[in-house]
Amino acid sequence: xxxxxxxxxxxxxxxxxxxxxxxxxxxxxxxxxxxxxxxxxxxxxxxxxxxxxxxxxxxxxxxxxxxxxxxxxxxxxxxxxxxxxxxxxxxxxxxxxxxxxxxxxxxxxxxxxxxxxxxxxxxxxxxxxxxxxxxxxxxxxxxxxxxxxxxxxxxxxxxxxxxxxxxxxxxxxxxxxxxxxxxxxxxxxxxxxxxxxxxxxxxxxxxxxxxxxxxxxxxxxxxxxxxxxxxxxxxxxxxxxxxxxxxxxxxxxxxxxxxxxxxxxxxxxxxxxxxxxxxxxxxxxxxxxxxxxxxxxxxxxxxxxxxxxxxxxxxxxxxxxxxxxxxxxxxxxxxxxxxxxxxxxxxxxxxxxxxxxxxxxxxxxxxxxxxxxxxxxxxxxxxxxxxxxxxxxxxxxxxxxxxx
Amino acid sequence: xxxxxxxxxxxxxxxxxxxxxxxxxxxxxxxxxxxxxxxxxxxxxxxxxxxxxxxxxxxxxxxxxxxxxxxxxxxxxxxxxxxxxxxxxxxxxxxxxxxxxxxxxxxxxxxxxxxxxxxxxxxxxxxxxxxxxxxxxxxxxxxxxxxxxxxxxxxxxxxxxxxxxxxxxxxxxxxxxxxxxxxxxxxxxxxxxxxxxxxxxxxxxxxxxxxxxxxxxxxxxxxxxxxxxxxxxxxxxxxxxxxxxxxxxxxxxxxxxxxxxxxxxxxxxxxxxxxxxxxxxxxxxxxxxxxxxxxxxxxxxxxxxxxxxxxxxxxxxxxxxxxxxxxxxxxxxxxxxxxxxxxxxxxxxxxxxxxxxxxxxxxxxxxxxxxxxxxxxxxxxxxxxxxxxxxxxxxxxxxxxxxxxxxxxxxxxxxxxxxxxxxxxxxxxxxxxxxxxxxxxxxxxxxxxxxxxxxxxxxxxxxxxxxxxxxxxxxxxxxxxxxxxxxxxxxxxxxxxxxxxxxxxxxxxxxxxxxxxxxxxxx
Numbered sequence: 001x002x003x004x005x006x007x008x009x010x011x012x013x014x015x016x017x018x019x020x021x022x023x024x025x026x027x028x029x030x031x032x033x034x035x036x037x038x039x040x041x042x043x044x045x046x047x048x049x050x051x052x053x054x055x056x057x058x059x060x061x062x063x064x065x066x067x068x069x070x071x072x073x074x075x076x077x078x079x080x081x082x083x084x085x086x087x088x089x090x091x092x093x094x095x096x097x098x099x100x101x102x103x104x105x106x107x108x109x110x111x112x113x114x115x116x117x118x119x120x121x122x123x124x125x126x127x128x129x130x131x132x133x134x135x136x137x138x139x140x141x142x143x144x145x146x147x148x149x150x151x152x153x154x155x156x157x158x159x160x161x162x163x164x165x166x167x168x169x170x171x172x173x174x175x176x177x178x179x180x181x182x183x184x185x186x187x188x189x190x191x192x193x194x195x196x197x198x199x200x201x202x203x204x205x206x207x208x209x210x211x212x213x214x215x216x217x218x219x220x221x222x223x224x225x226x227x228x229x230x231x232x233x234x235x236x237x238x239x240x241x242x243x244x245x246x247x248x249x250x251x252x253x254x255x256x257x258x259x260x261x262x263x264x265x266x267x268x269x270x271x272x273x274x275x276x277x278x279x280x281x282x283x284x285x286x287x288x289x290x291x292x293x294x295x296x297x298x299x300x301x302x303x304x305x306x307x308x309x310x311x312x313x314x315x316x317x318x319x320x321x322x323x324x325x326x327x328x329x330x331x332x333x334x335x336x337x338x339x340x341x342x343x344x345x346x347x348x349x350x351x352x353x354x355x356x357x358x359x360x361x362x363x364x365x366x367x368x369x370x371x372x373x374x375x376x377x378x379x380x381x382x383x384x385x386x387x388x389x390x391x392x393x394x395x396x397x398x399x400x401x402x403x404x
Numbered sequence: 405x406x407x408x409x410x411x412x413x414x415x416x417x418x419x420x421x422x423x424x425x426x427x428x429x430x431x432x433x434x435x436x437x438x439x440x441x442x443x444x445x446x447x448x449x450x451x452x453x454x455x456x457x458x459x460x461x462x463x464x465x466x467x468x469x470x471x472x473x474x475x476x477x478x479x480x481x482x483x484x485x486x487x488x489x490x491x492x493x494x495x496x497x498x499x500x501x502x503x504x505x506x507x508x509x510x511x512x513x514x515x516x517x518x519x520x521x522x523x524x525x526x527x528x529x530x531x532x533x534x535x536x537x538x539x540x541x542x543x544x545x546x547x548x549x550x551x552x553x554x555x556x557x558x559x560x561x562x563x564x565x566x567x568x569x570x571x572x573x574x575x576x577x578x579x580x581x582x583x584x585x586x587x588x589x590x591x592x593x594x595x596x597x598x599x600x601x602x603x604x605x606x607x608x609x610x611x612x613x614x615x616x617x618x619x620x621x622x623x624x625x626x627x628x629x630x631x632x633x634x635x636x637x638x639x640x641x642x643x644x645x646x647x648x649x650x651x652x653x654x655x656x657x658x659x660x661x662x663x664x665x666x667x668x669x670x671x672x673x674x675x676x677x678x679x680x681x682x683x684x685x686x687x688x689x690x691x692x693x694x695x696x697x698x699x700x701x702x703x704x705x706x707x708x709x710x711x712x713x714x715x716x717x718x719x720x721x722x723x724x725x726x727x728x729x730x731x732x733x734x735x736x737x738x739x740x741x742x743x744x745x746x747x748x749x750x751x752x753x754x755x756x757x758x759x760x761x762x763x764x765x766x767x768x769x770x771x772x773x774x775x776x777x778x779x780x781x782x783x784x785x786x787x788x789x790x791x792x793x794x795x796x797x798x799x800x801x802x803x804x805x806x807x808x809x810x811x812x813x814x815x816x817x818x819x820x821x822x823x824x825x826x827x828x829x830x831x832x833x834x835x836x837x838x839x840x841x842x843x844x845x846x847x848x849x850x851x852x853x854x855x856x857x858x859x860x861x862x863x864x865x866x867x868x869x870x871x872x873x874x875x876x877x878x879x880x881x882x883x884x885x886x887x888x889x890x891x892x893x894x895x896x897x898x899x900x901x902x903x904x905x906x907x908x909x910x911x912x913x914x915x916x917x918x919x920x921x922x923x924x925x926x927x
Binding site for chain 2: 124125128129131132135136137138140141152153155156159160163239243255257258260261264265268269
C-alpha cells in the first residue's frame with residue numbers, strides 16, 4: 001500500500017494509546033480523510049482495534065461474585081481472585097477486586113459513589129467512608145497478598161476523586177467536561193447524531209462523498225469501539241484545561257517557548273477546543289515576532305550584508321505583513337547589488353504601507369538602478385504627494401537626472 | 405504482640421504514653437515525672453546522664469550537657485540555622501563527615517541521631533519498667549515542618565534506641581488524635597503548638613473517626629526558648645547597665661540565668677510581677693555582685709510580643725490554606741508549655757473569637773496521640789483512621805529553573821499524581837528528571853531528593869513528545885518517581901530514598917557501641 005507523507009505521519013501516531021478521535025485531528029489530513037485512511041488500514045489489518053486484541057489481564061482463576069453493595073451497583077469483572085489463606089475476609093477481597101476493576105471506566109463521581117448534584121457534605125462523607133474501608137492503614141501488618149497494592153491503588157483513586165470534586169473550581173470543570181459529551185459527537189455533532197438515529201438522509205456538506213449513510217454507520221460502529229471512556233475523556237479535558245492555563249500564564253510572563261509547548265499539549269489532550277487552537281496560533285505569532293526582532297538585531301551586527309539579508313528574509317517568512325521588514329530587506333538588497341530583489345521587497349513594502357514615503361523612495365532607488373527611470377519618477381511622485389518636503393526625494397531626483 | 409508506645413520527642417522535654425486497656429496512659433518515670441528533659445550529658449567523671457539527671461548538673465557541666473539537639477537534627481553544618489545555634493549553645497558543635505552537625509562531648513563527636521536515640525532509649529526504658537514487658541515498636545512525633553531528612557534522622561534515632569518506628573507523625577496531628585478518641589462528632593480543630601523549640605499550627609477535621617489534616621504551617625526555629633532568650637538578653641542588658649559587667653562570656657552565669665529566666669516566665673503565667681534573684685552571679689575588684697531584678701508581665705509581653713505576632717501570622721496563613729475562616733473552627737487546642745503564657749492565650753482567643761479548649765494537658769497530649777496512632781495501627785479494633793499528609797511539596801525542576809509541583813504539601817498519602825511534560829529542543833533524545841522537595845518557586849532553592857534520565861526519545865520537534873512524570877507515595881511514605889515516554893512506552897523510575905545524616909554502617913556501629921553502656925537510673 002502506497003502511503004502519502006501525511007498518511008505515513010498519521011500511521012506513525014498510532015501507538016495504542018491515542019484514540020481515533022484524536023488521530024483524526026492531529027494527522028494533518030482532513031478529519032474525513034483520516035477516517036477513511038484509518039478505516040482502510042483496519043480493513044486491511046494494518047492496524048488493530050484495541051477491542052479486537054486479546055485481553056491483556058490474566059483471566060480470573062475463580063469466578064468472582066458480583067460486587068457487594070457497590071456505590072453505583074454496576075457489575076464489573078474482577079482481575080484477581082479471592083484467596084482464603086489471606087488475613088482478609090473473602091467478602092472484603094471481593095469488594096476490593098470489584099472496586100479496582102471498576103476504576104478504569106468509572107468517572108470521579110462514580111469512584112466516590114456520589115451523584116452529580118451531590119452536596120459538599122455528601123462528597124466528604126463518601127470519601128471518609130471509603131477511606132475507612134480501603135485505606136491501607138486499616139489493614140496494617142496483615143497478610144494481604146496482592147490486595148495490599150490494590151488497596152493502595154483504590155485509596156489513591158478515591159483520594160484523587162475527592163481532591164478534585166471537593167474543590168468547587170475543579171469540580172465545575174469536570175462536570176462541564178462531562179456535559180460536552182464524548183468527542184465523537186462534539187466536532188460535527190449533526191452528522192453523527194443523524195447516524196446514530198439511523199436516519200437515511202445526508203447531513204451537512206459532503207463535497208468528497210465520504211459521508212454516505214452506510215459509511216457513517218460503519219464509522220460510527222468502529223468509533224464506538226474506539227471511544228474513550230468518559231472518565232478518560234474528562235481527565236484529558238481537565239488536563240488540557242490545565243495546560244491551557246499554564247500556557248496563558250507563561251505567555252503572560254513572555255516565556256514563549258514554554259507557552260507554545262503547553263498550548264501544544266492542551267491541543268493534544270483536547271483537539272476539539274477552538275480556544276486552545278487560537279491560543280496556540282497567537283503564541284506562534286508572538287514567537288515569530290520575537291525571533292524576527294532577534295534576527296534584525298543580528299542583521300544589524302552582521303559583518304556580511306548578504307548574511308543579514310538572509311536573516312531578514314527569514315524574519316519576513318515569520319512575519320510576512322510587516323512593511324518595515326520588507327523595506328529594510330529592500331535597502332540591504334540595494335547595498336548588496338541585488339536590485340531585482342530590492343525592487344521586489346520595496347514594492348511589497350509600498351503595498352503593505354502605502355502611506356510611508358520612505359518605501360516609495362526606496363522603490364524609486366531600486367528602479368533607477370534597474371534602469372527604469374520612468375518607474376522611478378512615478379514612485380518619487382507618489383512619495384512627493386505624501387510628503388512634499390521629504391529631503392530624500394530631491395536627492396533621488398537629482399541622481400535620476402544625472403544618471404540620465 | 406507487644407504494645408506500641410507513643411513518644412513525643414520534644415526539643416526541651418520528652419514524654420511517653422501507651423494505650424493500656426483501651427485507654428491512653430502517660431507513663432511516669434521512676435521519679436514520678438510525666439515528662440523528662442530532652443537532655444544528655446557526660447559528667448566530669450565520665451558517666452552518661454539522661455533526662456532529669458542531665459538537667460540537674462547542667463549548670464556545673466554546661467559544656468558537656470546537650471539540650472535542644474532537636475534543633476540541629478538533619479541540618480547541614482553550614483546552614484544558617486546551625487550557625488545561629490553554635491552562637492547560642494554552650495556545648496561544642498563541630499562539622500561531621502557528611503556535612504552534618506556533631507556534638508563534641510568529652511572528646512567524642514556525637515551525631516544528633518545518636519543523642520536523640522539515647523533520649524528515645526530512655527523513654528523506651530521508662531515504658532518497659534511500667535509495663536513490665538519489652539517494647540520494640542513506637543510511633544514518634546515530629547514538628548509538621550520537618551523535612552524528609554529530619555524525619556529519617558528521627559527514624560535512625562529510633563533504630564539506635566532499639567525501636568522500630570512504625571510511623572513518624574506530626575505533633576499537631578497527634579494532639580488532634582488524642583483529642584478525638586472515640587469521637588463521632590464532626591468538628592474542625594485548630595492545634596496551636598508552641599513548644600520549647602518549634603511552633604506548629606494545624607487545622608484538622610474530625611468526622612466519623614477519620615482525622616483529616618486540612619493544612620499545616622509553622623516554624624522549626626521558634627519556641628519557648630526564644631522567650632527565655634529574650635528574658636536573658638533583657639536581664640543581661642539591665643545588669644550591664646547597673647553593674648557595668650557583661651555576663652555573656654560566663655557560661656556558668658548564663659546557664660543560671662537561663663534557668664532563672666525560664667522560672668520567671670512560668671511565674672508570670674499566673675502572677676503579674678516576679679523577681680529574678682541570682683546571688684553571687686559575678687565577681688570583680690569590688691567583690692561579689694548579685695543580680696536582683698523585678699520582671700513584670702507587661703515587660704515580658706513587650707519582650708516577646710513580636711514572637712507571638714509571628715506565630716499568629718502563621719496561624720492566619722494556615723487557616724486561609726484550609727479554606728476556612730477563623731469563625732468556622734470549632735475548637736482550639738493548645739499544645740506545649742509555652743501556651744500557658746497569657747499573651748499567647750489572649751492572641752489565640754482574639755483570633756479565633758473563642759477561648760482555647762482546656763480538656764487536654766498541653767505537655768502530654770502529643771505523646772497520647774502518638775500512642776493512640778500506634779494502638780490503632782496494630783490492634784484489631786480500628787474505629788479511628790488518620791489520613792496523614794505530605795509535609796512539603798514534591799515536584800521536578802523545569803528547564804528554565806522553575807519548580808513544577810506535582811504533589812502539593814498537605815496532600816493526603818498514599819497518593820499518585822502524574823503530569824505530562826515535553827521536550828524543549830528539536831530532536832531532544834533525553835530528559836533529566838530532578839526530583840525536588842520544598843516550597844520555593846525556584847528549583848535550586850529546594851531540596852534535591854534525587855535525579856534520573858529518561859532516554860531514547862524518538863526524534864521529534866520540540867514540544868511534541870509527551871513525557872508523563874508520575875509521583876507515587878505509598879502508605880509508608882516511600883516516594884517513587886517514574887517518567888514514561890507516552891509514544892514509546894519507555895519508562896524510567898527511581899525510589900527516592902531519603903537518607904538521614906548517618907549511613908547504615910554508622911548506625912550499626914553506634915548500636916554496637918551503646919549495647920553495653922548502662923545508664924544510671926533517673927530518680
